[in-house]
Every structure is written in structure tokens, then in C-alpha cells.
Amino acid sequence: MALTQGTDGPHRIGQPPETTTHKVVKSLWIGIWLFYLSAPVTDLVNGGHSTGARLLGGLGLLAFTCWYLVLVFRTVRMMPVPRVLVSLAVLAAQATVLSLTLGREWLVLFVYVSISSGAALPGEVSRWTVPGATALLTAVALAVPGGTEYLAGLLIPALMGGFAMVGVRAMIRTTMELRQARATVAELAANEERLRMARDLHDLLGHSLSLITLKSELAGRMLPEHPERAAQQVADIERVSRQALVDVREAVSGYRRPTLPGELAGARTALAAAGVAADLPAGPEDTALPEETESALAWSLREAVTNVVRHSGARRCTVTLATRQTLAGPVVELTVTDDGTGGGPAVPGNGLTGLTERLEAVGGTLSAGPAGKSGFRLVARVPLGSGS
Numbered sequence: 001m002a003l004t005q006g007t008d009g010p011h012r013i014g015q016p017p018e019t020t021t022h023k024v025v026k027s028l029w030i031g032i033w034l035f036y037l038s039a040p041v042t043d044l045v046n047g048g049h050s051t052g053a054r055l056l057g058g059l060g061l062l063a064f065t066c067w068y069l070v071l072v073f074r075t076v077r078m079m080p081v082p083r084v085l086v087s088l089a090v091l092a093a094q095a096t097v098l099s100l101t102l103g104r105e106w107l108v109l110f111v112y113v114s115i116s117s118g119a120a121l122p123g124e125v126s127r128w129t130v131p132g133a134t135a136l137l138t139a140v141a142l143a144v145p146g147g148t149e150y151l152a153g154l155l156i157p158a159l160m161g162g163f164a165m166v167g168v169r170a171m172i173r174t175t176m177e178l179r180q181a182r183a184t185v186a187e188l189a190a191n192e193e194r195l196r197m198a199r200d201l202h203d204l205l206g207h208s209l210s211l212i213t214l215k216s217e218l219a220g221r222m223l224p225e226h227p228e229r230a231a232q233q234v235a236d237i238e239r240v241s242r243q244a245l246v247d248v249r250e251a252v253s254g255y256r257r258p259t260l261p262g263e264l265a266g267a268r269t270a271l272a273a274a275g276v277a278a279d280l281p282a283g284p285e286d287t288a289l290p291e292e293t294e295s296a297l298a299w300s301l302r303e304a305v306t307n308v309v310r311h312s313g314a315r316r317c318t319v320t321l322a323t324r325q326t327l328a329g330p331v332v333e334l335t336v337t338d339d340g341t342g343g344g345p346a347v348p349g350n351g352l353t354g355l356t357e358r359l360e361a362v363g364g365t366l367s368a369g370p371a372g373k374s375g376f377r378l379v380a381r382v383p384l385g386s387g388s
Contacts, residue, residue, distance in 0.1 A: 033115075034065065036108055040098070043105040057102050064094045064109060071116050084120045088129065091116060092136060099140050104147045107154055110137035114158040118165030126169075130162030201248070208244035212237050258298035260289070260321070267305040271317055274309045276338075279318040289332065292362045293382045297321070297334045300366070300380035303355050304336035312340030312376060323384060330384040331364075339375040355380070 043049075044057050071087050095109035110133055117129040137158055141147035219233035261283050271278040289297075301319065308317050320335045356366045364382035371377035 036111070037061070037065065039105045039108050040102075043103060047103065047105070049102065053102065057098065060094060060098050064091065064098070064112075067091055067094070068112050068116055072119050081121065081125060085125075085129075088113065088117050088120070088133075092133065096136065096140055099144055099147075104141070104144050104150045107137060107141055107144065107147060107150050110134075110140070111154060111158045111161055113137075114162035115165050118162040119169055121169075123166050123170055126162070126166050130159065130166070133162065134158045205244060205248065208240050208247075211240050212244075215240070258295060258302060260294050260298050260301070263298040263301045263305075264319075267301060267319065270305055270309050276308065276314055277316045279316070281319065281321050283321075289384075293332060293364075293384070296358050296362050296364055296382050297332060297380060299358050300334055300355050300378070301336065303352075304378045307376075307378075308336070308338045308340065312338045314338035314340030314375065328383070331381045332384055334380045335377065337371050337375060337377045339371075341374060 040057075040061055044054050044061070049057065067087065068091060071084070071091070092110075092113050095106070095113055098109060099106040114130050114133040114137075117133055118126045121129055134155060137154060138151060141151040141154070215233045215237045219230045219237070222230040222233065264280055264283065268278055268280055305317070305319075308314055317336065317338045319337075320333075322333055324331055324333050352366070352368060359366050359380055359382060362382055364380060366378070366380050368376070368378045
């Protein structure tokens with residue numbers, strides 16, 4: 001997913017600006033395209049118009065630009081189609097009046113009308129408004145002296161720019177819907193996991209606790225007259241309780257997930273015990289990593305450090321954990337490098353195969369191989385939003 005990086009974190013396409021930085025970044029991206037208004041501005045300065053015409057033309061251009069920016073800046077939000085159509089009509093009227101009164105240099109305003117209609121209207125409507133804006137451009141160009149000379153250079157930008165914005169709007173809407181669907185699926189999965197855990201614990205403990213209760217009542221009734229039989233019931237209660245404890249531990253172990261702080265602490269201890277100098281980070285840069293992301297990276301760290309301790313013969317091990325920006329979006333990257341003798345090609349044993357499967361399950365990747373002339377490097381990358 002494409003995104004723009006601000007100081008407050010990445011701002012994804014299709015996501016409304018949440019901070020002042022996001023708004024400034026989006027404004028800059030939109031404002032870049034105002035460079036093409038240089039032709040009307042140049043005409044105002046050097047076109048030989050009267051002072052009154054320059055003043056009115058400048059005010060008209062300012063009003064057109066502000067109207068255009070407001071319309072395009074709100075494309076991510078749901079705006080009623082009739083309101084957008086009225087806004088586009090006002091924008092087209094401004095472009096028509098300015099072109100007819102000030103000259104052919106102002107015909108470029110119709111390109112902005114076409115682009116804004118493609119950006120602000122649904123596809124089923126903009127497929128008519130974009131050609132409509134282009135047709136209006138043609139009609140005005142034929143009415144403006146010398147306008148036909150500019151027409152050929154403006155028709156393609158008006159059509160292509162408008163329909164390109166139709167595609168961009170469709171992509172934004174699809175991205176928003178996918179993000180909402182992902183959040184819904186994650187919530188449903190969490191609810192299903194809680195229900196499964198509740199069912200498992202009920203199935204495990206329901207029978208055992210009922211049996212313990214029954215035998216406790218029997219032992220209480222037998223105690224005065226039959227202490228030997230009561231002792232047997234107490235022994236049965238102990239046996240059932242121990243078995244229930246074992247069952248619960250086995251069930252709960254399936255729900256436990258390793259954490260990065262815990263694995264970093266364990267790695268530091270293991271490397272020190274093996275006589276390996278460790279260079280480890282204090283913890284993840286982002287303390288709010290998704291659960292699946294943190295779990296996959298924690299398993300990767302555990303497996304990598306285990307290999308360093310058992311097989312590498314290394315004297316030093318370096319672990320880095322950082323968030324990096326890629327073309328596909330932000331990723332969390334874990335790198336474990338040692339200076340041991342394991343500089344040969346990586347053999348996909350059970351450990352690396354299991355890690356690859358864990359990382360692929362959350363959209364991540366694993367690479368392992370020689371680090372220079374000697375040593376070994378393992379790199380695990382997981383998309384930052386994979387667990388969300």
C-alpha cells in the first residue's frame with residue numbers, strides 16, 4: 001500500500017488526515033499540481049490587461065483555486081453527490097467566465113474541473129462529467145480568440161487526468177473498505193478465539209470439578225464412621241485435581257505467545273551463559289506491535305539465538321530490531337548476525353522451515369545466509385499492519 005511519511009508516522013492512502021502533519025503533507029501533494037496555473041498568472045502579469053481586469057481576474061483565480069482545493073481535499077469523505085455536482089457547476093462557471101473574458105491562457109482551468117469531477121464523484125457519475133467538462137472546454141475554446149491553438153494540448157490532459165482520478169478514487173474507496181474488512185475479520189477472529197478458549201476450559205474443568213464436588217461430599221459423610229473410605233475419596237480428589245491441573249496447563253500453553261521483551265531478556269541470558277558477547281536492543285521501537293507480528297518476531301529471535309549458542313561457535317552476536325519503510329509499506333525487521341563459523345549456505349532444517357511458515361502466516365519473509373567471509377545472518381521481516 002502506498003503511503004506518505006510524516007513526522008507523526010505513516011499516512012496511508014485512503015485514510016483521512018489525523019494530524020496537522022498529515023494535513024500539511026496532503027496539502028503539499030495537492031498543491032503541486034497548481035503549478036499548471038502559471039499560464040493564467042503569467043497572463044495577469046504580462047497580458048496587457050487593465051488594472052480592473054487584473055484585479056477581478058486575480059480574485060476570480062483565487063476563488064477558483066480555493067473552491068478546487070476544498071473540493072479535492074474532501075474526496076476521502078462521503079459527500080452527497082448533488083452537493084458535489086453544484087460545486088462542480090460553480091467551478092465550471094468560473095472557468096468559463098474567466099476564459100471568455102481574459103483569453104485562451106485561462107482554458108487550462110477546465111483541466112482542473114475535469115480532474116476534480118473525477119476525484120470527487122462516484123465512477124458511475126464521473127464517467128459522464130469528465131467528458132462533459134472536456135466538451136465544455138472545446139466549446140469555450142472555439143469561442144475564445146486563438147483558443148483552438150490551445151485546445152489540442154488541453155483535450156488529452158482533461159480526459160486522461162479526469163479518468164485517472166476516477167481510478168484513484170476507486171482505489172481509495174477499495175483501500176478503505178479493505179481496511180474496514182480487515183478490522184472486522186480481526187475482531188471476529190478474536191471473539192472466536194475467546195469462545196474457543198471458554199469452550200475448551202468448560203470441557204476440561206466441568207467434569208473434573210463436578211467429580212471433585214461429589215467426592216468431597218462423600219468424604220464428608222464417611223469421615224466420622226469410615227475414615228479409611230473417606231481417605232480413599234480424598235486420594236481420588238487429589239488425583240482428579242492433579243489431572244485437571246495438567247489438562248489446563250496443556251490447554252493454556254496453546255494460547256501463550258512469546259513476547260519480544262521476554263525473548264530479548266532470554267537471549268541476553270543464553271548468550272552470556274555461552275560466553276558470547278551480545279549486542280541487543282533494549283526493546284522494540286514500536287511498543288504497540290500487533291500480537292501476531294510480535295509473536296512471529298519473538299519466535300524468530302528465539303530460534304536464531306538458539307542456533308548461535310548451539311552451532312555457530314561465535315564470539316559475538318548482534319541483534320537489531322527496527323521499523324523500515326519499503327515500497328510495499330512499513331515493515332518491522334529483525335536481524336541476528338554472528339561472527340561464527342556458520343558462513344556456509346543456509347540448510348532449511350526444521351527450525352528454519354518452521355520459522356518460514358510462521359512468518360508467511362502473517363505476510364512476512366525470512367532470509368538466512370552467510371554474513372561476509374564468516375558468520376551468519378538471519379533477517380525476519382513482518383509488515384507492520386499484518387496483525388491488525
